[in-house]
């Protein structure tokens with residue numbers, strides 16, 4: 001069965017889904033996106049993803065011609081047409097097609113894209129694989145709360161990590177730990193969970209939000225505050241969170257081991273509760 005994608009109101013064969021070369025996503029990364037998990041044919045935390053997409057569009061002043069209900073309906077149709085039970089759904093909205101000009105064109109129609117791929121839920125065994133990271137300055141822009149497709153720093157850093165035989169980069173803004181390349185980051189100290197507060201220096205991760213809720217349910221104290229790199233190196237546990245990696249332990253940072261280098265109890269517990277949450281949706 002050929003993969004079907006969504007483009008501007010139509011469901012078409014993926015290989016035939018084309019966007020114009022004057023689309024502003026090409027010249028200015030003038031577009032925002034979402035990645036959501038699909039399980040049992042349903043979006044996981046769909047409402048939160050649609051809300052974040054709406055926030056990103058508002059901050060970028062991109063006006064769309066569909067309501068969230070219509071977008072959700074297109075997503076459901078795409079899931080059905082591709083016969084996906086567990087998958088990842090990618091949604092991108094660009095400002096649209098216009099001759100290249102720095103000023104924002106008025107009255108143009110945004111480009112709306114959705115693609116879907118099969119996805120395997122992570123299994124607990126991955127928690128035993130050593131995850132190595134390096135630290136780097138967070139040189140991204142000051143609107144990291146917008147889920148923009150301007151992702152080059154994250155991509156260059158991901159490659160830098162791979163070239164150093166590592167899995168990810170931990171980013172530091174004035175020595176404050178912000179995020180990994182494509183995920184939020186948490187530390188555990190004395191059974192308390194600490195993560196950067198929501199502001200313009202991090203993306204408001206949907207998995208981050210869900211992990212915080214799940215932690216509170218089992219009486220793990222959650223503190224949303226800035227923490228410095230030294231505090232991370234002294235932590236009992238460190239992990240990252242995202243839609244596609246769930247809860248991922250971090251064992252080594254700049255060749256230094258976190259605690260004894262093993263995945264901690266809180267990380268395991270939160271991975272399992274998040275997996276259960278997804279499976280029960």
Ligand SMILES: Cc1ncc(COP(=O)(O)O)c(C=O)c1O
Pocket residue numbers: 035179180181182183184202203204205206207208241242243244
């Ligand atoms: C920079 C950044 N931070 C955090 C996240 C995690 O967000 P979510 O949990 O919504 O996938 C992502 C996901 O792509 C990201 O790119």
